[in-house]
Amino acid sequence: MNKVFLWGGLRPAAGGAEFVEIEALTIRELLRKLAERHPKLETLIDSEIAVSINGTIYQDDWSKKIPKDAEIYLLPRIEGG
Amino acid sequence: MSVLVSSIINGDNIEFACEPDETLLDALRDRVGMTGVKEGCGTGDCGACSITLDGALVCSCLVLGAEAEGRSIETVEGMSDGNVLHPLQQKFLEHAALQCGICTPGFLIAAKSLLEKNNDPTEEEVRYALAGNLCRCTGYDKIVRAVLDAAKQMRKA
Amino acid sequence: MGKDTQLTDRVFKSVGTRPMRPDGIDKVTGRARYGADHNMSGQLHGSILRSPHAHASIKSIDTSKAEKLKGVKAIVTAKDFKTKGITDPDLLDIIDNCMASKKAFYDGHAVAAVAAVDAKTAKAALKLIKVEYKILKHVTDVDEAVQPKAPLLNNKCFTKGVDPTPDKASNIAKRSEFGHGDVAEGFEAADVVIERTFKTGQSHQGYIEPHACVASVGPDGTGELWVCTQGHFVFRQQCAKILGLDEAKLKVTSSEIGGGFGGKTHLWVEPVALALSRKANRPVKLVMSREEVFRASGPTSATSIDIKMGVTKDGVITAAEAELRYTSGPYAGSWATLGAMTSFACYDLKNVKTVGLEVLVNRPKTTAYRAPSAPMAAFAVESMIDELADRIGMKAIDMRIQNAAKEGTRSSYGPVYGPIGIGPTLDAAKKHPHMSAPLGPNQGRGMACGFWFNFGGQSCTDLNIGSDGTATITVGTIDVGGARASLALVVAEELGIPYDQVKAVIADTTALGYNEMTDGSRGTFASSMSAIQSCRMAIADMRQRAATLWEIDVDEVVWENGHAYAGESGLNDSNSNHPPLSIADLAKSADKTGGPIAGHAQIVADGAGVSFATHICDIEVDPETGQTRVVRYTVIQDAGKAVHPTYVEGQFQGGAAQGIGWALNEEYIYGEDGRLQNAGFLDYRIPVCSDLPMIDTQILEIPNPNHPYGIRGVGETSIVPPLAAIGNAVSNATQVRMTHVPMSPPRILAAIHAEAASDD
């Protein structure tokens, strides 16, 4: 089971929860399950999410495997200059 | 009505036609095809368009094409001697004095003009001589070093 | 020879050396072709009519007179941009910003455009276009814009990120929040609590090359775009959508780029040039003037930040809290979000809370500028650290070291850090001779830390081996300042051939798969990762070919130093009766072993490492005039692995210089009428050569575990600390806390006088 932390902006769409517990092997699976559980999150997930796994941020590589008990943090997508 | 202008550009006799109110910068770029002369502002503030006109360093965006009649122009395209780079060009490469390179032609011309007057400038003299040229990429550190190094090499030669 | 990284124990041969760049000769001889240096046969001159008003609804636009002018070939207005079917709100904003539809939102907002046979005719035509405006009340100041009575830019703007969504429209487009712990509790535990408000002016990226493009679209929807951009694949995708073209039929070629720093990640005039070209059925060249660049291409945010921090007398920061208000221009952005995320990222904090508010104002659309949003937040945070340290009688550097984030720290934006470089940069700063050098009269010393995320994203590269064994690496991320040299080094390293046998080229959009922009410091990180994979694919292929030639099993072929060796022990196997084969040998026989030798990779290069820097500077302040002089400046930053150290230094120096300009001089100045008053390099003054000292650099190499060579991005972090480092130095010199950037002479003088008055 992975603890998935939500940044402040996502919490309202997840009923105010700071984190949710989800079992998932890849980022894709994680996001799918998250959207199933909290449908309001779906559009946010589609457009503006980055995923941090143990501190490393992934913006696109949804096939990335999630290690067991990894800390997952959902963040806004980051833009650069 | 266009005016016909004959001048010596990088040692060659060149004739071009331009509008009476056209800048020398535009004439060089659009009529003569010397796109090594860059436009960063068009108002004399960035030095990207630097050339020498009868040996004097000028912003070509502040000069009319028609004013070049009978005069001698030097641009970055005329800096190297055949396939031998000018020491300044060489040192700019060695010191990585350019990142994007848009300011480089202007800096090279301005630095050449400085070294012709003063072959042993101090860092401060280099900084003031180049203060009319803007570079947004390098923070000037490597440009100043390249100019000082080129001056040293040219003194030896 | 480069040194080992702890990560790989690998001794590098090419990576870490400092050869000359491959595109250098063209750039010192004037041959390199930038945005405005390209022409197409029969091209027209494009020109844009811009709103003189800060905020106005557009009642009507009459182009009939202009159309009749001889030599005018096409005119476009918002009517020519079909938004039906486009749902992406960001793209809709881009379109509205390229050509105002209902309202002109800022001084300089495009309202119509002309393509004509020459510049003169185009200019005359613009004068003949009649736009009827209804002038509206405007607001340009961030703090005024959040007031309940402020003029509204968009009456459908209901703040996102608050629950429930407000039913009253405001200029606050979005609220975002980060943090953990309980700040109220943290402040209770503090011995000293300080609260302040900091403001920063709006700065511009200030690239020396104005935006320029040449567009050509035929009646069959096939088009070409030559453009100076940080990302031609992104431009293709967006332009194709905006114009309703097929991506495959739009070829976008990136010119050499004369600086971007984020400003060339965004479309400003390109869709307009394409639309004009399609209408006229002729190529159109469109080059922005410097004035247009300032008035209508994206600057950074102006900000106002309320911040509160508490510390124990032993120097432990117990709580930190900030509300960050960032302007985003007329359209929603994520700038305050980034400010809120990065602000406290350098520190290990138990209790922290940041709130970001995106504020709409009548200024040009905010765009990324090098580590976007981080410098302003760092200005507030790092100034506070200095002041707190001062109040408890501790050295600011020691307080930073004591509270610095480390591996395992929960970052203020959420995730827990892996191995990071803030501690080492601080230790290096403490040991640096600059820290203990004596100061002259009226001089002050300041330091500050900075953080940036870095990122990777989609990349696609091709490697092709010539019949002589030389290699071409083709990439789709553009080179803003030496990336081709770095990539050639990486390929030389991986293949085991000399640097000068590798040529790195930037392909146009027809030659490779999609590549992200060169932004977020991703250029070298992501392209090199993809290049390495391309090389490894080619090496695998070459090993197979050697095996075929030798009639042995591929497992018996070892690849080392650019050669295939028969036998497991490779290099040292002198018994082998097969002399080693070089890449050139294998290339020579390629026709008999399966055709051309090539490698290819398409990847998502995620896992860019976060980056930290510490800067130290000395500033001299003339107490009579408020005039400042930068006396000494030092940059210390983690590069992961410096591929070409000279260009890494160049990035450090360039970012520092931009930050110095922002700290001391650069600022958009708006008049009462909402018009920009300093749209030129004379009045928007960026640092010149005589304003700066040499900028010392120290590169640290803490390898990024997610990259085969340990590379992190290096491009952006260097602009983060300067605002605060200079603020701290000026405060140290004047003994007055500086809270407003830029610290121009009048502002410094006013602060000195205000302090003197309050002391009386």
Ligand code: FES
């Ligand atoms: S273009 Fe002439 S000085 Fe800038």
Ligand code: FES
């Ligand atoms: S190298 Fe880019 S402006 Fe000087």
